[in-house]
Amino acid sequence: xxxxxxxxxxxxxxxxAPLTRRLRFGSSxxxxxxxxxxxxxxxxxxxxxxxFPVFWIILTAFKTYEDALAVPAKFFFTPTxxxxxxxxxRAYSAGGPTVNTGFTLYFFNxxxxxxVSVLLALAIGTLAAxxxxxxxxxxxxxxxxxILTTRMLPAIVVIIPIFIMFxxxxxxxxxxxxxxxxxxFNLPFAIWMMKSFFDELSPDVEDAxxxxxxxxxxxxxKICLPQVLAxxxxxxxxxxILTWNEFLFALLLSGVETxxxxxxxxxxxxxDIGVRWGLLAAIETLFLIPVIIVTFALQNQLLRxxxxxxxxx
Amino acid sequence: MTTTTDIPQSVPFFQRVIALRWDNWQxxxxxxxxxxxxxxASLPPQVSFWASSALAALFAVTLIANAWGxxxxxxxxxxxxxLLFLMNVFPLVWSFGLSFFSYKANRARAPTWVGxxxxxxxxxxxDVWDRLHNxxxxxxxxxxxxxxxxxxxxxxxxxxxxxRRYLLILVLTPMMLSFVAVGAFFRYYYDPxxxxxxxxxxxxxxxxxxxxxxxxxxRIGIVFADAWMWSPFVMLLxxxxxVSVPKYLYEAAAIDRVSxxxxxxxxxxxxxxxxxxxxxxxxxxxxxxxxxxxFLLTNGGPGTATExxxxxxxxxxFENNKTxxxxxxxxxxxFTVIVLTNLYLYxxxxxxxxxxxx
Numbered sequence: 024x025x026x027x028x029x030x031x032x033x034x035x036x037x038x039x040a041p042l043t044r045r046l047r048f049g050s051s052x053x054x055x056x057x058x059x060x061x062x063x064x065x066x067x068x069x070x071x072x073x074x075f076p077v078f079w080i081i082l083t084a085f086k087t088y089e090d091a092l093a094v095p096a097k098f099f100f101t102p103t104x105x106x107x108x109x110x111x112x113r114a115y116s117a118g119g120p121t122v123n124t125g126f127t128l129y130f131f132n133x134x135x136x137x138x139v140s141v142l143l144a145l146a147i148g149t150l151a152a153x154x155x156x157x158x159x160x161x162x163x164x165x166x167x168x169x170i171l172t173t174r175m176l177p178a179i180v181v182i183i184p185i186f187i188m189f190x191x192x193x194x195x196x197x198x199x200x201x202x203x204x205x206x207x208f209n210l211p212f213a214i215w216m217m218k219s220f221f222d223e224l225s226p227d228v229e230d231a232x233x234x235x236x237x238x239x240x241x242x243x244x245k246i247c248l249p250q251v252l253a254x255x256x257x258x259x260x261x262x263x264i265l266t267w268n269e270f271l272f273a274l275l276l277s278g279v280e281t282x283x284x285x286x287x288x289x290x291x292x293x294x295d296i297g298v299r300w301g302l303l304a305a306i307e308t309l310f311l312i313p314v315i316i317v318t319f320a321l322q323n324q325l326l327r328x329x330x331x332x333x334x335x336x
Numbered sequence: 337m338t339t340t341t342d343i344p345q346s347v348p349f350f351q352r353v354i355a356l357r358w359d360n361w362q363x364x365x366x367x368x369x370x371x372x373x374x375x376x377a378s379l380p381p382q383v384s385f386w387a388s389s390a391l392a393a394l395f396a397v398t399l400i401a402n403a404w405g406x407x408x409x410x411x412x413x414x415x416x417x418x419l420l421f422l423m424n425v426f427p428l429v430w431s432f433g434l435s436f437f438s439y440k441a442n443r444a445r446a447p448t449w450v451g452x453x454x455x456x457x458x459x460x461x462x463d464v465w466d467r468l469h470n471x472x473x474x475x476x477x478x479x480x481x482x483x484x485x486x487x488x489x490x491x492x493x494x495x496x497x498x499x500r501r502y503l504l505i506l507v508l509t510p511m512m513l514s515f516v517a518v519g520a521f522f523r524y525y526y527d528p529x530x531x532x533x534x535x536x537x538x539x540x541x542x543x544x545x546x547x548x549x550x551x552x553x554x555r556i557g558i559v560f561a562d563a564w565m566w567s568p569f570v571m572l573l574x575x576x577x578x579v580s581v582p583k584y585l586y587e588a589a590a591i592d593r594v595s596x597x598x599x600x601x602x603x604x605x606x607x608x609x610x611x612x613x614x615x616x617x618x619x620x621x622x623x624x625x626x627x628x629x630x631f632l633l634t635n636g637g638p639g640t641a642t643e644x645x646x647x648x649x650x651x652x653x654f655e656n657n658k659t660x661x662x663x664x665x666x667x668x669x670x671f672t673v674i675v676l677t678n679l680y681l682y683x684x685x686x687x688x689x690x691x692x693x694x
Contacts, residue, residue: 158409268514
């Protein structure tokens with residue numbers, strides 16, 4: 024490690040970059056050095072090894088039952104789409120009738136529940152973030168701290184009273200219950216993210232508009248909101264992923280009709296699909312594709328997203 | 337709404353109350369109370385319910401309109417705080433109260449007061465200390481592994497090079513995946529017969545390799561999966577620090593012929609120190625709560641060697657149905673996490689204040 028750090032930093036020794044490059048990377052004040060294709064090859068090897076577990080699952084999804092269980096593992100095989108077809112309906116015994124596996128419903132549930140709860144959390148959270156950012160209350164930081172704390176709490180601690188509450192009120196297993204819970208689950212995240220975006224805006228334009236007689240409502244909708252649209256989108260997508268991936272709340276609070284994919288997936292691991300690795304891999308692949316696309320689209324907001332807006336860059 | 341001005345206090349109270357204005361909440365309150373009484377007295381129940389609701393809504397609107405100019409900050413955050421209070425704070429306070437009672441969720445019996453008995457029971461239980469021990473071992477192993485791997489990955493990606501953006505995605509993906517998916521992956525890879533790990537070991541030993549049936553094997557299995565998932569997180573933070581080092585410092589160091597090692601400690605490290613601390617705290621908090629991955633990979637086994645505190649709480653609450661005892665243990669876990677979160681935010685704020693531009 025000693026050598027590696029020394030080398031990595033040592034080679035950052037500045038040969039003055041040609042003018043064109045200095046212009047292209049605007050602020051050449053930052054310490055981002057440049058390395059050539061040599062570094063690309065090194066990084067590619069490391070990245071591919073790092074990504075291998077995901078890659079292998081995707082590969083397994085295209086294998087037949089026999090290929091998926093082959094010893095030694097097969098790198099080259101005839102790909103099949105059979106697993107993907109079986110995700111939604113399959114025959115449980117050889118030659119038997121095909122039965123709906125329920126995964127159509129589970130994927131719909133995952134989409135519907137995370138979509139609605141993220142929209143709600145975003146609407147309420149953006150308003151609150153604007154309030155916290157522009158009209159600080161007495162003890163503003165205390166409120167914000169408490170809000171973030173609710174998000175950092177261990178899910179298992181929160182779930183015990185909520186489980187009992189939902190059972191008493193009959194909300195357990197209903198869309199309403201799980202959506203309400205996920206809205207609250209996403210709310211602290213939405214508030215902190217959106218506040219970090221609002222904080223970054225220059226107040227000059229707003230002040231100018233206020234002097235010209237714009238109302239608070241107008242300032243919010245016509246000046247602030249359009250400037251944070253990208254942030255709004257990033258927050259929404261992050262919220263979607265967090266909810267899409269969430270397991271424990273869904274495990275305890277979703278019913279048969281409102282089950283989400285992670286819960287269904289965890290139940291298939293131990294059960295009948297458990298040994299059908301190709302099928303499980305196909306479910307996982309379908310589950311992962313949106314996440315991978317989003318990771319790519321959100322690359323620049325990733326740092327802020329995973330730290331709930333507490334670290335901007 | 338800001339264009340309307342408040343009625344001056346000199347206008348008599350009576351005239352202010354009957355003024356037809358959106359912010360006249362006193363008037364609306366009177367209309368609401370009288371209207372509701374009349375409606376209940378004269379109309380059939382269904383109609384009177386909706387009439388009363390409409391009047392209540394009118395009252396709410398006037399209250400908001402009245403507060404608009406004066407307490408706009410409070411108005412904006414009220415819905416969020418209300419929701420958080422109802423679904424988060426209230427249940428927690430309620431369960432805190434429950435931790436002083438004896439209560440089982442699967443019995444109809446009413447809770448009985450037992451004082452601090454639950455806490456005494458939990459703290460005196462050697463099993464709990466054993467699970468705490470397990471959790472701490474896992475936390476130390478996984479967090480240190482993540483810090484090292486994340487740091488090395490950040491160094492690798494600390495410079496611009498062709499295709500960097502695309503290769504970075506491959507490394508960052510695991511962090512965004514679901515615990516369930518990762519758990520399922522690694523169950524497949526650790527499988528004694530078909531798993532890649534077992535097959536790789538068999539090349540050398542000729543024996544199938546069962547990782548998950550020994551205490552340390554299963555710990556390593558969990559730590560490996562968790563560290564694989566979260567090293568990118570550390571990388572992302574360290575990378576943010578690395579690219580924020582001003583270039584002129586390196587240029588000055590080059591002129592003074594400072595050695596590479598010295599350059600790292602004197603120039604680079606001060607810039608990433610704060611972020612590494614934040615990464616450490618954030619990952620410690622998350623690792624302390626470790627539940628999903630253990631639940632899916634080992635379910636606490638073999639025996640109870642990998643049962644974490646969070647899993648223990650789950651077991652007591654939902655498998656043994658000792659609800660109030662579980663809330664006592666949950667509160668001990670909660671307290672630890674709150675302390676760590678406080679520390680994290682303290683350092684995050686300090687960093688934001690010290691280096692607003694970086």
